[in-house]
Amino acid sequence: MAGNSEPLSPRAKLAVTAGKAAAAVSRAAGRGSGSVIGGRVALKLDPDLLARLAAHLDVVLVSATNGKTTTTRLIAEALRATGEEVVSNALGANMPAGITSALAGGSKARYGVIEVDEKYLAGVARDVTPKAIALLNLSRDQLDRAAETRMLAERWREGLAGSKAVIIANADDPLVVWAASSSANVVWVAAGQEWKDDAWSCPSCGGVMQRPGDDWLCGECGFRRPTPTWALSGDHVLDPHGSAWPIRLQLPGRANKANATTSAAVAAAFGVPPQVALERMYSVQAVAGRYDVVNYLGRDIRLLLAKNPAGWLETFSLIDPPPAPVILAVNARGADGTDTSWLWDVDYSRLAGHPIRVIGDRRLDLAVRLEVAGVDFQVFDTAEEAVRACPPGRIEAIANYTAFQDLRRAVGN
Known part of the structure; x- marks a missing residue:
């Protein structure tokens, strides 16, 4: 359990107050929620503010190309089953400034469930010392400025090496598996991978991936799909004991069942049983307007x-x-x-x-x-x-x- 909240230093309090004021001005001007500008102002005044705000929290980080906002919301709902308060960047402001703004509003929270842009994962993990990190998928996105997916996976791999966090990772995405394999404590989830066009070459050696059935392996270096302990099977989550728990979501589609499966695995790492976690997820009808x-x-x-x-x-x-x-x-x-x-x-x-x-x-x-x-x-x-x-x-x-x-x-x- 995270320790009690340490009182913030005068400088940190000033940074939080100034950030909230900047956010309020931005909202009043009709320029959105103000979370990003508020976080930027706060971090300018106290560059270590993100670490200070996270010090009393049990933090979960969620990163991926697709599905991170929804999965963040599902995990937050599942952890609320503990009766503890949860702070989260629910609207998807997922770079350091937006994350700082979100945590500034969570002084009484026990858990922080934070969506993180793929490019910032390693840096945010270094600042907030997460208890768990969920890695869902990696694929091409924003081609004009995003690193090629293999480079992004390498950044994750280097940034997560030596992390004490439990890594909950998708066993069906070779890029995610390669990135997570540098960590000592990994929980593998068979969440599926519909899009395979960014994972035909081995991230470890560059060889051609073979994909017999639902499996994958590199015929040249032997890098292969790990054995998952959690799995999505139709409309059920299979837990490490072989029990099948029904997924009942108001959110549509196979991808959201996969998100729920990963979320159940994360919740279990904090002691929330799958049945309880999945029941809580049913309350989510839409996520930041998506599916409305x-x-x-x-x-x-x-x-x-x-x-x-x-x-x-x-x-x-x-x-x-x-x-x-x-x-x-x-x-x-x-x-x-x-x-x-x-x-x-x-x-x-x-x-x-x-x-x-x-x-x-x-x-x-x-x-x-x-x-x-x-x-x-x-x-x-x-x-x-x-x-x-x-x-x-x-x-x-x-x-x-x-x-x-x-x-x-x-x-x-």
């Missing part, structure tokens, strides 16, 4: 976030079958990454039979890709026009990061 269904212009629009090829692949498996209309929205602003070449890695032929409406800053880039894929689509300048072009009833709306925020504002969510 919004009524707009007489249509029910389900909002789905997909930021990269792996995320789009998972999302296509969630949507209602044809002829359900689908709105696709793509931007390429700073938070999205400005390189849209990843659109060519997505198999849009899976949308055949759906009436497709295309919006967003980069709608013409997406239109060219859909044209090549041979699916029918129409391009619109605004969300309102795209929605009016759909018949009354349900619409599936899939958007990348800033396009998702634009869409939420447009439909009043």
Whole structure:
């Protein structure tokens, strides 16, 4: 158990107060939650503030290319079953400034459940001394500035070497396994890997991966899938004792069952039984607007976030079958990454039979890709026009990061 909270130094208190004031000004100006600017101000005044704020917490870090915001939320719910207070960056501000802002509001909490951007994981782990770290997946994302996935895995591997944390890692992702293998205490989870295009070469030696069935191994150096102790099996979580626990979620899709499986393994590391953890997860209906269904212009629009090829692949498996209309929205602003070449890695032929409406800053880039894929689509300048072009009833709306925020504002969510 983490010790009692040490009183913050005068400098740290000043930093927290100044950060909260900056955040309040940002909110009043209509510039979002203010968590990032507030954290930046606080860290400028006290560069060690993140470590000080985490000192009294049992911290869980969650990192991945996809699914980290949802998994963070599920773990936080599971740990609340202990009756203890949990502080978390629930809205996904996952770099040091946003994390600092979140922890500044958790002086009475016992647990800190923190989503961390993949590039910052090693540094944040060094600052907050986590009790557990969940590693879900690694795949290509934000190609204009993110490190190539193998380099990212190497950064994780070096940063986690010698960590005393329990590492809860996806045994089905070779990059995650290689990154986690430098750690002494790893719990392997068979969470699955739908997207395999970033894991065809061995991260250890560069050899070609072989994938017999659900297994994987490198024929050249012998690097291979470890034996998991937790597993997703259909609609159940299999625990280390072989017991099967039903997953009942309001969140859709196989990917969220995988997130729940990892979350149950993390909760168990803190003494929460799988049955209790999974029951708590049922209360989560949406995560930062994702999966929300919004009524707009007489249509029910389900909002789905997909930021990269792996995320789009998972999302296509969630949507209602044809002829359900689908709105696709793509931007390429700073938070999205400005390189849209990843659109060519997505198999849009899976949308055949759906009436497709295309919006967003980069709608013409997406239109060219859909044209090549041979699916029918129409391009619109605004969300309102795209929605009016759909018949009354349900619409599936899939958007990348800033396009998702634009869409939420447009439909009043």
